[in-house]
Amino acid sequence: MTAGTPAAPLTFGRGPAWANRFAVAPLTNLQSHPDGTLSDDEYAWLVRRAQGGFGMVMTCASHVSRAGQAFPGQLAAWDDRFLPGLTRLAGGIRDAGGVAALQLHHGGRRADAALSGVPVVAPWDDPAKSARALTTAEVEQVVADFTAAAVRAERAGFHGVEVHGAHGYLVCQFLNPRNDRADRYGGSFENRTRMVWEILHGIRAATGPDFQVGLRLTPERSGIPLAEARALAADVLVSGLLDYLDMSLWDAFKETHEEAHRDRLLIDHFTGLPRGGTRLGVAGKIGSAPDAAWCLDRGADFVLVGAGAVLHHDFPVRALADAGFRLVQPRPREHFVRESVGPAFLHYLATNWDDFVA
Numbered sequence: 354m355t356a357g358t359p360a361a362p363l364t365f366g367r368g369p370a371w372a373n374r375f376a377v378a379p380l381t382n383l384q385s386h387p388d389g390t391l392s393d394d395e396y397a398w399l400v401r402r403a404q405g406g407f408g409m410v411m412t413c414a415s416h417v418s419r420a421g422q423a424f425p426g427q428l429a430a431w432d433d434r435f436l437p438g439l440t441r442l443a444g445g446i447r448d449a450g451g452v453a454a455l456q457l458h459h460g461g462r463r464a465d466a467a468l469s470g471v472p473v474v475a476p477w478d479d480p481a482k483s484a485r486a487l488t489t490a491e492v493e494q495v496v497a498d499f500t501a502a503a504v505r506a507e508r509a510g511f512h513g514v515e516v517h518g519a520h521g522y523l524v525c526q527f528l529n530p531r532n533d534r535a536d537r538y539g540g541s542f543e544n545r546t547r548m549v550w551e552i553l554h555g556i557r558a559a560t561g562p563d564f565q566v567g568l569r570l571t572p573e574r575s576g577i578p579l580a581e582a583r584a585l586a587a588d589v590l591v592s593g594l595l596d597y598l599d600m601s602l603w604d605a606f607k608e609t610h611e612e613a614h615r616d617r618l619l620i621d622h623f624t625g626l627p628r629g630g631t632r633l634g635v636a637g638k639i640g641s642a643p644d645a646a647w648c649l650d651r652g653a654d655f656v657l658v659g660a661g662a663v664l665h666h667d668f669p670v671r672a673l674a675d676a677g678f679r680l681v682q683p684r685p686r687e688h689f690v691r692e693s694v695g696p697a698f699l700h701y702l703a704t705n706w707d708d709f710v711a
């Protein structure tokens with residue numbers, strides 16, 4: 354085993370090493386209770402993945418402010434009332450030998466007032482989404498909410514958190530060039546990235562020296578120009594604030610969407626950046642042992658597996674035992690039941706994901 358192979362442990366400047374290069378991608382699974390508290394189904398789904406050998410197990414997007422809720426059955430992290438469930442979940446993942454991370458999220462203009470019970474807020478006034486612009490003081494409060502949720506995660510026993518800065522949710526909305534706020538959080542690149550930096554500094558200042566902090570960014574699909582995603586990635590990688598950067602590429606093997614950057618594959622735009630001691634992960638259609646090996650050969654330190662983790666709680670065990678291992682889909686419902694996918698998640702997969710549930 355050498356560093357960079359799928360089976361090699363991954364060490365970090367802070368916090369525990371991961372047993373291998375496979376992480377569960379954050380997956381919204383709609384399985385928590387309507388009030389945001391942990392359910393047995395959500396617990397079973399994630400703990401089973403830790404038992405299946407994933408070096409790191411990340412939760413679904415968990416909202417840090419009440420107004421951030423975007424999904425029914427979303428696991429909440431915005432108040433101490435959620436501590437008992439979070440503590441049980443972190444303990445279950447840890448006891449199974451996994452490193453446990455809570456993904457911190459705010460839906461922003463993609464939140465749902467009918468679920469949260471409070472108005473939708475966003476960087477800018479957005480009548481189409483019935484969203485109003487946050488005041489500057491409210492932006493500061495959101496930053497504080499991310500920090501408070503990270504502290505809560507640490508108290509609950511999670512080894513770390515990942516800040517969800519991808520996929521068009523609030524942090525990503527702030528990054529978007531469409532964010533033309535007149536205060537220090539909008540307009541220039543420096544201003545639009547300010548929220549990310551303040552969240553990372555806030556979390557670092559409030560959590561212990563071994564707390565593992567990651568950030569998820571996406572360079573395509575969410576209105577972020579590739580050059581800006583790359584510039585932010587370059588800065589955070591060498592900032593010393595992060596333990597890992599998780600690049601959500603949707604397809605780790607694709608060309609760039611923007612023609613001007615097709616001199617390299619999308620992944621190469623990020624694996625080629627200096628990263629100091631920060632680790633780099635990639636996600637997107639990694640559905641086989643050769644896929645994972647290819648990403649690591651290309652320069653990633655680890656892979657995040659979404660569909661593969663749903664199909665096989667022990668995807669890492671299978672991929673490490675068989676260098677030719679590949680996902681087979683669709684699968685019948687009974688298969689998912691055996692894999693500890695609860696009824697709410699299974700229904701969601703069957704109705705939203707093509708060729709997944711037979």
Ligand SMILES: Cc1cc2nc3c(=O)[nH]c(=O)nc-3n(C[C@H](O)[C@H](O)[C@H](O)COP(=O)(O)O)c2cc1C
Pocket residue numbers: 378379380381382412413414456517519520569601602603636637638639657658659660661
């Ligand atoms: C059902 C579903 C739920 C997801 N939930 C989240 C989420 O909560 N947070 C997040 O950052 N990404 C989320 N994603 C994106 C995944 O983490 C992952 O990046 C994506 O599915 C690509 O990986 P895959 O091709 O291995 O599935 C979700 C994707 C799917 C299909």
